[in-house]
Amino acid sequence: MMLKPFLAALMIASPALADALRGTGDLGLVVEREAGSLLVVDRSERAALGRIEGLGDLSHASLVYSPDERFAYVFGRDGGLTKVDILTRQVVRRVVQAGNSIGGAISDDGRLVAVANYEPGGVKVFDAETLELVADVPMGSKTVGIADAPGSRFVVATWDTGEVWILDHSADPAQPAVTTLEGIGANPYDALLTGDGRHYIVGLFGEKGLTQVDLWQDPPKVTRFLPDYGKDQPDLPVYKMPHLQGWTLADGLFALPAVGLHQLLWVDADGLAEIGRTELAGQPVFALARPDQREVWVNFAPPDNDKLQVVDVLTHEVLDTLTPGKGVLHMEFAPRGREVWLSVRDENRVEIRDTRTREVLGEIEARAPSGIFFTDRAHRTGL
Amino acid sequence: MARLALLLVLLAGTAAAGPPDAARQDQLRHLVRQDCGSCHGLRLTGGLGRPITAQALAGRDAEDLSGVILDGMPGTAMPGWRPLLTEDEARWIADYLLTTETQ
Incomplete structure (x- = not known):
């Protein structure tokens, strides 16, 4: 009969198969910014699985995940946009799309990746599959705080001109409908979008206070708040934004x-x-x-x-x-908050702590680690 | 060694003068890369702050640059580093920036 050899083959094959197949829900990436590499980490094992190299200048690098949590898009300082496969631990594609970049976002349908650039100032939008350029929106300013809003939209603030731009790619990805909101405030240095995608909040460096943009209103409603914060006392030097x-x-x-x-x-x-x-x-x-x-x-x-x-x-x-030690650059919580992972840059390690007892649970060697990004970010708006 | 250095610094107080020793130079190189690098990029090629590579700074006066390091640039995001650096250390950083090829 055919069945017996088939079953035998299956029995031999299945352990290997079980080894080869795995989910990515408990994986993450640690940016090793000076080495231009990423460490692939496993939360369940509290261990590194391997390294992805050749990503260029990763000063201030951040990344976002594809909806299947298999691919990451990494935004480097040198304008590099790199797509990596965290399962095979390889660079899939890489383009150098600008002279100097600060961050990026992925659209809610997972099809578009937007990069916020300092030089030339503006946003470029790429096809998530191929990294081909889909749209180029010059803004005449360094851009900060890019976020993905529901409905294939990206929201970004401009450092030099104090504006918020909303790019709506829902009708035609290559020709986004652009809304520009002026008078947001002097020198926005970063921004955030609330998890429901409604409120975009802009921090200002050039003046006191903050600005909120309500994206549910049409046109979006701009509100200044905390106009006096800090005015009653001398400013202390800010050695990192x-x-x-x-x-x-x-x-x-x-x-x-x-x-x-x-x-x-x-x-x-x-x-x-x-x-x-x-x-x-x-x-x-x-x-x-x-x-x-x-x-x-x-x-x-x-x-x-x-x-x-x-x-x-x-x-x-x-x-x-x-x-924890010298150069605690970043904290990333396990999705349900039980653990926090800390990059301790000057001690070349990632420290894992219990968020309730604060006890150290483990440690992973990493080369001058900065950002830590777990794959659950794939399913959160505004990251 | 570190303790001796600390003792000397304490004895000298805020007037601690003279160029930084080799160990302090290592710390200052690290500070330039990591902390100046927060805004100017790890490779000093610019970010929120302007590029501060030797090429970008060519022609700038070292004394003037050390003044910017110590007291910042009002109206910009450049903070004064006087609370963390002596004048000699700022001058050493200025010379280092002007003469060192980064990458």
């Missing part, structure tokens, strides 16, 4: 890193009124809500970048000050 991604709404509040003040600002998300401040150990860079939103975790600009502080969302008090 805060990042606004991850200003997650926690308990109806925004927890915002102040600029030029060693404070976390608590803002009521409905009325946009300040309701409190928390004194911190330094200039905050990231203020990230733990996924359950019970705590906000904060890291700092030099010279305080060896520390982390954990702040209680209900009381606004600092619960813990941790000292």
Whole structure:
């Protein structure tokens, strides 16, 4: 009979098959910015699986994931846009699309990848499959804070001209309908889109206060808020710009890193009124809500970048000050918040901590790690 | 060694003068790459801040540059580094930027 050899072959083949097949839901990438490489990490194993090399200048690099969580699009400082396969750990495609880039986003249908460029200032949009150029939108300014809004839209702010641009690719990807909002404020340095895709919040470096754009309104409604923050005291030097991604709404509040003040600002998300401040150990860079939103975790600009502080969302008090090591550049929470992974740049390692006990659970060697990105980002708006 | 250096710095107080020693030079190179690099790029080719490669800075005066490092540029995002650097260290960084090929 044919059946017996077939079954035998199947029995031999299946362990290999089980080995070869795997999901990507617990994988992630760690940017090794000086080496121009990415470390592929496995959250379940708390281990590195391998490395992807040859990505160019990864200063300030960030990345987004394809909807199937298999491919990542990496945005490098040298204008490089690189598509990598995290399963085979290979570069699939790479284009150098500008002289100097800051970040990017992927559309909600996964078909378009947009890159925000400093030089030449503007946004270029690429086909996610082929990395062929689909649309080029010059903006005459350095661009910051690009985010993906629902309906094949991208939203970005302009550093030099203080505008917000909305590109709507839904009708014709190659000819986006462009909405330009002027007078957003002086020198937007970063922005964030809330998880529902409604509110785009712009941080300003050139003046006090922030600006919110309500994308549900037509035309989008622009509101300035916290116009006085910081005016009552001298500014402290800012040795690293805060990042606004991850200003997650926690308990109806925004927890915002102040600029030029060693404070976390608590803002009521409905009325946009300040309701409190928390004194911190330094200039905050990231203020990230733990996924359950019970705590906000904060890291700092030099010279305080060896520390982390954990702040209680209900009381606004600092619960813990941790000292993971020199150059804590980034924090990434496991999707349900149980663990946090920290890049400790100057100690060439990623540290994994339990978010409740704060205990160190593991450590992974990495070359001067910066950003850490888990694949669950594929399914979150505005990252 | 580090303790001795620290002691000397403490003894010298804020007036700590003289060019940085080899160990401090290593720290300063690291600071240029990583911390200046936050805005100017790891390879100093520019970012939110302008390029500060030797080529981009050609013709600039070292004394003038060390002033910018120490006191920043009002009206821009360039902060003053005086709280973290001595004048000699800022001057060393200015010379380093003007004479070092990056990449």
